[in-house]
Amino acid sequence: MALKATVFKVNLQIADMDRGYYQDHQLTLAQHPSETDGRMMVRLLAFILNASETLSFTKGLCVDDEPELWDKSLSGEVDLWIEFGQADEKWLRKASGRAKAVQLFAYGGRSVPIWWKQNQAALERYKNLKVWNIAEESVTAMEVLVNRTMSLQASISEGQIWLSDNDHSVLIEPEILKDYQ
Secondary structure, three states: OOOOOEEEEEEEEEEEOOOOEEEEEEEEEEEOOOOOHHHHHHHHHHHHHHOOOOEEEOOHHHOOOOOOEEEEOOOOOEEEEEEEOOOOHHHHHHHHHHEEEEEEEEEOOOHHHHHHHHHHHHHOOOOOEEEEEEOHHHHHHHHHHOOOEEEEEEEEEOOEEEEEOOOOEEEEOOEEEEOOO
């Protein structure tokens, strides 16, 4: 019998001074049986950094032709396509052709610089691609916040993200490997 996804409820308050975005979100995150807590929190971090009224999680790992997180216009165009991990250049090319903007949240510790060195030249061609590196220490630190029901506050200023609940605060300082051109 196939394992089912674990459902997490998130009450999220975002204060993003960098974008002037202040909003509360009620989210439901489905964690695939093969997904770690750290990866799920990287998905939540990507939501926080790009939050809008139209940003939404998709069926994710269960669907081959969609990102796990996207922002679609009312007319159905993909404004933002968000991927995770150390994605294949061919997949990012496809995403770049289908969306106005694409973001990749790379994580994985010491393997990210190796992946980036191998893919940087090819990825520089995509003007609508932004690549983030989330340090392994940040991914591990965010895991302390994981609960089936989470009430989190996110404060963003000058590229630093403070993510906290009633008991813990985590500082996340993502590195931008490639920005939009």
